[in-house]
Amino acid sequence: MxxxxxxxxxxxxxxxxxxxxxxxxxxxxxxxxxxxxxxxxxxxxxxxxxxxxxxxxxxxxxxxxxxxxxxxxxxxxxxxxxxxxxxxxxxxxxxxxxxxxxxxxxxxxxxxxxxxxxxxxxxxxxxxxSVSPMEFKLAIEEVLVGEIMELVGKLRNAGMQDNFAYLPYLAMQMAHNGAMLIGLHNCKRFTTGALVMPEALTMPDRPAGFDQLAELVMSGCLNDPPRTVAVCESFWDGLETWAFKHDYIIHIRRFPF
The missing domain is CATH 3.30.460.10 (Beta Polymerase, domain 2)
Structure with missing residues (x-):
């Protein structure tokens, strides 16, 4: 056969x-x-x-x-x-x-x-x-709000509902999207999906907390719910500071329509 x-x-x-x-x-x-x-x-x-x-x-x-x-x-x-x-x-x-x-x-x-x-x-x-810097800025803001902020909400819901089985997936998704932000910010491409995390860790100007989250995900040690939540929350705190520093908009004062 x-x-x-x-x-x-x-x-x-x-x-x-x-x-x-x-x-x-x-x-x-x-x-x-x-x-x-x-x-x-x-x-x-x-x-x-x-x-x-x-x-x-x-x-x-x-x-x-x-x-x-x-x-x-x-x-x-x-x-x-x-x-x-x-x-x-x-x-x-x-x-x-x-x-x-x-x-x-x-x-x-x-x-x-x-x-x-x-x-x-x-x-x-x-x-x-030949893509303009503004296109990268808009893409970064879309990831910040459309992906990572949504993941943070899901992370907090999972913690309140004791849905610990969901936490490893959320941590991996946050780390992946964090790597995409770093690539977009530096206008750099990853050579392959297999090297997204290691290559992101070599790029400059990374948000505080990303390194710890990436290392946690790469280690595969995602069976400690309090630690997983703490590392993800620390990354979100670092992202807010990073976004403000680079004028990436997460929050707006008025409805967009």
Missing amino acids: NRNEPAQLTHDERLANCHIISERLHRTYGEQVLAIGVYGSMARGTDAPFSDIEMFCVLRNTDEKADECSYEWSMGSWKAEVDVRTADTLLHEAAVVEGEWPLTHGPYFHVLSLYDPEQFFPRLRKTAE
């Missing part, structure tokens, strides 16, 4: 599969293809033996609605994902800053080109690099 599970591949073996995928994309989309590239760990040259394949297939802009989609499949021993997008769609996505920007936008900066005769991928990178 064939086993369906990740198998070890070398970088060159994985790259050979990328070229096979590229050939099939050319046959499927023909002259619509503007560019094809690989992103993720393969593009950075940091792929590990069990890494998957992530690719862009960029279609030319036309007056007709393009068949944009994402293919994600397993070939038994390896997995691949191909995002089929028009050039305009990718350029628009690259220019958007949202809360997960430090984790999600790496693909727009680092693409291993397999086919790009019109130099689309350098244009994509330039677009991603």
Whole structure:
């Protein structure tokens, strides 16, 4: 029986599969293809033996609605994902800053080109690099209010209701969103989801309390409810001071409408 599970591949073996995928994309989309590239760990040259394949297939802009989609499949021993997008769609996505920007936008900066005769991928990178500081500020404020302040409310409810099983999840979510804030504040991207916490700890101007929260989460020692709550509350206190220092708005005096 064939086993369906990740198998070890070398970088060159994985790259050979990328070229096979590229050939099939050319046959499927023909002259619509503007560019094809690989992103993720393969593009950075940091792929590990069990890494998957992530690719862009960029279609030319036309007056007709393009068949944009994402293919994600397993070939038994390896997995691949191909995002089929028009050039305009990718350029628009690259220019958007949202809360997960430090984790999600790496693909727009680092693409291993397999086919790009019109130099689309350098244009994509330039677009991603041209975002205004105000866009980062707005994204930071959205994370502060829309994510972390909401998590603090849930944390306090969990403590009052003795729902201690919920606390580890809340602590992990607070640490993750704290790392996103630090990445946004420094306009820096994380190389991979596996290194969000360690890389955030190397960035400057971190809110007080983040280091202790990140270290607690990375240690996995989240079975002490009073300590977990205290560390999370300390981080929230540090965030309020940090936000005031950098003019990030958490509280407003009037309704926004």
